């Protein structure tokens with residue numbers, strides 16, 4: 001079997017970083033072609049290090065990485081996109097943290113093609129725009145992330161009966177994977193979903209961000225969309241964590 005190259009170049013977005021030992025940092029990186037990676041940047045916290053200043057949280061960097069059996073090693077780093085407003089503005093930074101954490105939890109280690117890299121890069125850019133509606137950008141990001149992970153909610157047909165949804169208030173069921181009609185909502189756990197919120201969700205599902213950016217939503221509508229999308233993601237992540245835990249338990253029993 002051909003051996004993977006010992007040293008490789010890659011772009012990466014820094015999802016997480018923590019201090020390690022006297023002067024090192026351990027980074028969680030999202031890359032386009034190697035999925036999620038963990039790597040150590042030795043001496044990165046020393047002021048004299050050529051890497052210091054190039055490894056900021058949520059920035060996009062070009063890296064030279066040496067493969068390790070346990071942890072990879074960053075041997076060169078160059079910043080490509082700083083996304084400065086994410087560090088200068090507390091609220092933008094908090095949203096960046098949310099986007100990075102969601103992506104982190106849905107990403108696989110070392111996968112050959114990550115659908116999330118380009119999306120996160122775009123999402124961090126939206127958060128940096130001077131007039132950004134941060135909540136709107138976050139909802140759009142969530143919807144695109146759901147699509148990229150194969151969990152896009154059903155927005156045009158009832159997720160239970162598959163019939164076309166008529167123009168009226170509906171319900172949303174995380175367990176059924178999308179919008180369900182009032183008839184099929186009876187006896188099922190589902191949240192009310194207004195027709196206006198459904199229209200916004202459909203608009204976001206059908207269009208690029210350029211066509212979503214100009215939307216001006218009321219605070220009530222923002223709250224409704226956040227409740228629906230974040231609730232759905234939370235439901236999926238809990239399922240996922242449960243299944244991961246189940247696999248771990250099974251492995252232990254099979255040992």
Ligand SMILES: [Zn+2]
Nearest residue numbers: 158161181184
């Ligand atoms: Zn139905």
